[in-house]
Amino acid sequence: MQRAAYGLAHAVAREVKKRRKLAGASVTVLVGKGNNGGDGLFAAALLARRGMRTTAVLAAAEVHAEALAAFVAAGGRGVRLEAANAEELAVLCAGDDVIIDALLGTGARGGLRDASAELVASLQELRPRLVVACDLPSGLDANTGEVHWPVLDADVTVTFGGIKAGLMADPGEGCAGRVERVPIGIEKQLEHNSPELRRLTASDIGALLPNPGRRAHKYSRGVLGVVAGSARFAGAAVLSVHAAALAGSGMVRYLGPQAAAQLVLARTPEALWETDDPGRVQAWLLGSGVAGEEQLERARDAGSSALADGLPVIVDAGALSLLPDRCPPHWILTPHAGELATLLGSLPSTGEVKVTRDDVESRPLHYVRQAAEQTGATVLLKGATTLVSSPSGVVFSQSDGTAWMATAGSGDVLAGVLGALLAQAAESINDDDGAYARLGLKLEDRWAALAAVAASVHGRAGALASANFDGGPLTASAIMAAVPRVIGSLNAEYDRTRP
Numbered sequence: 001m002q003r004a005a006y007g008l009a010h011a012v013a014r015e016v017k018k019r020r021k022l023a024g025a026s027v028t029v030l031v032g033k034g035n036n037g038g039d040g041l042f043a044a045a046l047l048a049r050r051g052m053r054t055t056a057v058l059a060a061a062e063v064h065a066e067a068l069a070a071f072v073a074a075g076g077r078g079v080r081l082e083a084a085n086a087e088e089l090a091v092l093c094a095g096d097d098v099i100i101d102a103l104l105g106t107g108a109r110g111g112l113r114d115a116s117a118e119l120v121a122s123l124q125e126l127r128p129r130l131v132v133a134c135d136l137p138s139g140l141d142a143n144t145g146e147v148h149w150p151v152l153d154a155d156v157t158v159t160f161g162g163i164k165a166g167l168m169a170d171p172g173e174g175c176a177g178r179v180e181r182v183p184i185g186i187e188k189q190l191e192h193n194s195p196e197l198r199r200l201t202a203s204d205i206g207a208l209l210p211n212p213g214r215r216a217h218k219y220s221r222g223v224l225g226v227v228a229g230s231a232r233f234a235g236a237a238v239l240s241v242h243a244a245a246l247a248g249s250g251m252v253r254y255l256g257p258q259a260a261a262q263l264v265l266a267r268t269p270e271a272l273w274e275t276d277d278p279g280r281v282q283a284w285l286l287g288s289g290v291a292g293e294e295q296l297e298r299a300r301d302a303g304s305s306a307l308a309d310g311l312p313v314i315v316d317a318g319a320l321s322l323l324p325d326r327c328p329p330h331w332i333l334t335p336h337a338g339e340l341a342t343l344l345g346s347l348p349s350t351g352e353v354k355v356t357r358d359d360v361e362s363r364p365l366h367y368v369r370q371a372a373e374q375t376g377a378t379v380l381l382k383g384a385t386t387l388v389s390s391p392s393g394v395v396f397s398q399s400d401g402t403a404w405m406a407t408a409g410s411g412d413v414l415a416g417v418l419g420a421l422l423a424q425a426a427e428s429i430n431d432d433d434g435a436y437a438r439l440g441l442k443l444e445d446r447w448a449a450l451a452a453v454a455a456s457v458h459g460r461a462g463a464l465a466s467a468n469f470d471g472g473p474l475t476a477s478a479i480m481a482a483v484p485r486v487i488g489s490l491n492a493e494y495d496r497t498r499p
C-alpha cells in the first residue's frame, strides 16, 4: 500500500507542477471505505508534507484507520460527506487544483451510491481542473470495463501492479484518461495468471509485422483478393485496395463492377482487375462497401472457395450477412458496434435475446467474446479502443489512434491494411515458432494477434497523420498515406532493439 500511495502521490505532484507551484496548491481526496480510500489518504498525507493544502472528503462512516491517522498527522483536514452537503462539497472541490478519486477500487460491487453518487455527478458537470484516479476511476468494473454511472472522468489513472482489463476496454478506458502503471511488487504473480486481455506494444508489433525476405517475389509476398465496393459505394473499393497495396501486399486482385474497377485502377494502377476466376491468392478481403446482388454473389463465391481451400478471409460490412454456419479462426470479422449487434441478432445461437448497438457499446468486451465464441471466427470490433477476440476467448485491445479517425472510409483502410498483413503472413503463420511463440501466443490466437497488429498500425497511422496537421482532422486518405511510414518505423525500431 505504501508503494501504491507513493506512486500515486508522485504522479499527482508531477501533474500539478505542470500547471503551477506545488506548495500552496490545493488537493482534495475523495475517500471510500476500502483500501482504495486508504491508498488515497496515504498519498494525500505525502502531498500534505510537500506543502499542498489537503482535504479528505470521507464518504464512509469508517475509512482506513491507519491511513486516516497518517493523513491527520500530516496536517490534512477531513470533511464527512452527507446527502445534505454533497452539492456544496462538489462546488468546493471543483475549485481545487487537483482531485484524487479514491472512492472505489478493485473491491467494488456495482457503482457509487447515495451521497457519493451525487457528489460525483455534480463534480462531473462542474468539470474540475485535474482529476487523478487511484487505481481506477470509481464505478468502473476492473475486469470488464463496464461502467456504472456516474463516473468522474480522470485525466490520469495511476494503477497498481498490472493494468486492469477494465482500463483497456470501453467505456471504462474512455473514463480513465492516460493510464500509468505503478509496480508494487506483485507483478511476478500477475504474469502467471494467464492474460486474457492483452495490449501489444510497439516492439511486439515490430516482431509480428511480416517482413519480406531477400528472395521474396510478388507472389511469395502475399496476393490479396478483394471483393469490395459497388456501383454505389465505389470509394470503399478504392480505399481498401490502395491501403492493401500501401501496407505491403505483393499484389492485389480486385473483383467488382467495371465502374468501381476503373476508379480502383486510377488510384492503384498496381492492382489487377479480375473479371472471372481470379487465380491464386493467399487471402481474401470481402465486403467493404459491397451492396447489390451481383457483388454479393462474388463475395459469396469467393467465401465458399476460401472456406474449401482453407484460406484466411476478412469479412467486413456487407459480407457479414454471408457467414457459413461455423467459421474457422482464420476468418476475421471486422464489424463496428451496430454491425456486431445485427450479426449477433442473426445467429440462431443467440436465441430470442435482442442485442442493440447500445448494448454492444456498453459491454464491448463481453459481446466481442460472445461473437467469436458463437461464430468460431476471430472478431475485431472497431471503436476508439479496438478489441479483437480469438474464438479461444483471448482478447487483444489496441488504442493507438485519435478521435479524428472516426471518419468515412477509415474502416475500409483498416480492412485493406489487415488484408495486406494477412496475405503476407498466411503461409507462415501456422508454422512460425519464433515471433509468436516468443510473445507467449498460442497457435489458435495468432490470427487475433495479427488483427491487433493491423488495428495498431491503422491507429498509429491516424495519430501520425493528425500530428502532421498539428492534431487536426483527418480523411481516410490521409490515414492511408501514413501507413508505410508507420510500418517502416515499427520495423526499424524493432531491428534496433530486438533481443
Ligand SMILES: NC(=O)C1=CN([C@@H]2O[C@H](COP(=O)(O)OP(=O)(O)OC[C@H]3O[C@@H](n4cnc5c(N)ncnc54)[C@H](OP(=O)(O)O)[C@@H]3O)[C@@H](O)[C@H]2O)[C@@H](O)CC1
Pocket (backbone or CB within 6 Å): 001, 004, 032, 033, 034, 035, 036, 037, 039, 103, 104, 105, 106, 107, 108, 109, 110, 111, 112, 113, 134, 135, 136, 160, 184, 186
Ligand atoms: N489487491 C492488492 O494487491 C492491492 C490493492 N491495493 C488497493 O486496494 C484496492 C482494493 O481494496 P478493497 O479490496 O478494500 O476494495 P475497495 O474498492 O477499496 O473497497 C471496497 C469496499 O467498499 C465497499 N463497497 C463495495 N462496493 C461498494 C459500492 N458500490 N459502494 C460503496 N461501498 C462499496 C465494500 O464493503 P462492504 O460494503 O462489503 O462492507 C468493500 O469493502 C485497490 O483498488 C487498490 O487501490 C493497493 O494498495 C496495493 C495492493
Ligand SMILES: [K+]
Pocket (backbone or CB within 6 Å): 036, 101, 102, 103, 104, 105, 133, 134, 135, 136, 137, 138
Ligand atoms: K478509485
